[in-house]
Amino acid sequence: MVKHIAVIGSGTMGRGIAYTAALSGYQVALQDISEQAIAKARDYIETLLKTSLEKGYIQQEQGELVRENLTYTTSLEEAVKNTDLMVEAILEIMELKIDVFKQADEWAPAHAILATNTSTMSPTEIGATTKRPDQVIAMHFFNPVHRMKLIEIIRGLDTSDATMEIVRSVSENMGKETVEVNEFPGFVTSRMNCIIGNEAMNMLMEGVASAEDIDKAIKLGLNHPMGPLEMADLVGLDSRLRNMEYLYQSLGEKYRPSPVLVKYVKAGRLGRKSGQGFYKYQ
Numbered sequence: 001m002v003k004h005i006a007v008i009g010s011g012t013m014g015r016g017i018a019y020t021a022a023l024s025g026y027q028v029a030l031q032d033i034s035e036q037a038i039a040k041a042r043d044y045i046e047t048l049l050k051t052s053l054e055k056g057y058i059q060q061e062q063g064e065l066v067r068e069n070l071t072y073t074t075s076l077e078e079a080v081k082n083t084d085l086m087v088e089a090i091l092e093i094m095e096l097k098i099d100v101f102k103q104a105d106e107w108a109p110a111h112a113i114l115a116t117n118t119s120t121m122s123p124t125e126i127g128a129t130t131k132r133p134d135q136v137i138a139m140h141f142f143n144p145v146h147r148m149k150l151i152e153i154i155r156g157l158d159t160s161d162a163t164m165e166i167v168r169s170v171s172e173n174m175g176k177e178t179v180e181v182n183e184f185p186g187f188v189t190s191r192m193n194c195i196i197g198n199e200a201m202n203m204l205m206e207g208v209a210s211a212e213d214i215d216k217a218i219k220l221g222l223n224h225p226m227g228p229l230e231m232a233d234l235v236g237l238d239s240r241l242r243n244m245e246y247l248y249q250s251l252g253e254k255y256r257p258s259p260v261l262v263k264y265v266k267a268g269r270l271g272r273k274s275g276q277g278f279y280k281y282q
């Protein structure tokens with residue numbers, strides 16, 4: 001039974017996964033290599049607790065539960081040594097993910113499941129670098145984690161049924177719906193989201209319409225809750241570019257990153273996290 005979850009990487013996704021897991025009653029260790037990232041994650045979680053309490057989304061006791069259940073560390077060994085489930089949420093770079101999995105494979109208990117929150121990449125490739133490929137899987141959460149209903153679960157070639165069932169049950173305990181996907185680059189959601197976002201960026205570059213009007217058209221005309229450019233700003237344009245590059249390499253021309261995306265990342269316009277992307281933020 002899963003009681004302890006180690007979340008690796010405390011950025012946009014890791015801090016949200018840690019908060020949601022702690023609120024669902026799991027003991028959580030949130031790890032990052034950067035002290036600064038840990039401090040930011042702690043501030044984010046404190047602010048989220050405060051606003052959720054004020055708005056009545058959670059009760060006082062639930063806030064206390066989150067604080068009791070959550071610990072922060074910069075040591076991977078410390079985070080995984082007593083864990084039942086690791087969820088890795090570091091940068092979308094295969095070599096970095098493999099390093100984390102190889103080390104976690106040495107330090108985590110034999111029964112522990114090692115999951116990745118990758119948006120596009122192969123849990124089979126990651127699992128093959130460990131001694132437990134049957135216990136490696138992808139748990140793809142969505143941003144912001146505490147509000148989004150879905151976890152897309154991706155089986156690698158050697159992922160066991162037992163691993164699948166445990167991960168599904170943890171996802172349900174976190175109040176999420178799940179879909180099961182057989183591994184293929186970009187799964188269901190990232191592949192679809194990337195192609196819609198890239199088309200919107202190319203339209204912007206071609207002068208078809210302004211960013212505001214492209215987003216408005218897709219929201220009001222196609223009933224999407226967010227426009228594709230707003231969505232890309234939320235995801236982070238650097239993350240989106242890495243996703244597009246991976247899909248382009250693995251699936252071909254259709255996924256070539258829009259030149260406007262490449263240019264914005266070069267300029268440091270990374271979306272909400274840097275204060276400017278397709279829109280400006282305070």
Ligand SMILES: NC(=O)c1ccc[n+]([C@@H]2O[C@H](COP(=O)([O-])OP(=O)(O)OC[C@H]3O[C@@H](n4cnc5c(N)ncnc54)[C@H](O)[C@@H]3O)[C@@H](O)[C@H]2O)c1
Pocket residue numbers: 008009010011012013014031032033034037088089090091092093096100117118119120140141142143234235236239
């Ligand atoms: N941003 C999204 O909307 C979104 C949605 C679903 C999935 N994802 C996936 O989640 C993962 C994380 O994305 P993000 O947007 O949270 O990234 P982010 O850049 O916000 O955070 C990444 C964090 O990982 C830390 N890190 C880097 N190397 C590390 C290491 N070796 N050990 C521990 N920590 C390390 C960094 O310090 C940083 O704090 C990626 O694989 C991404 O594709 C992102």
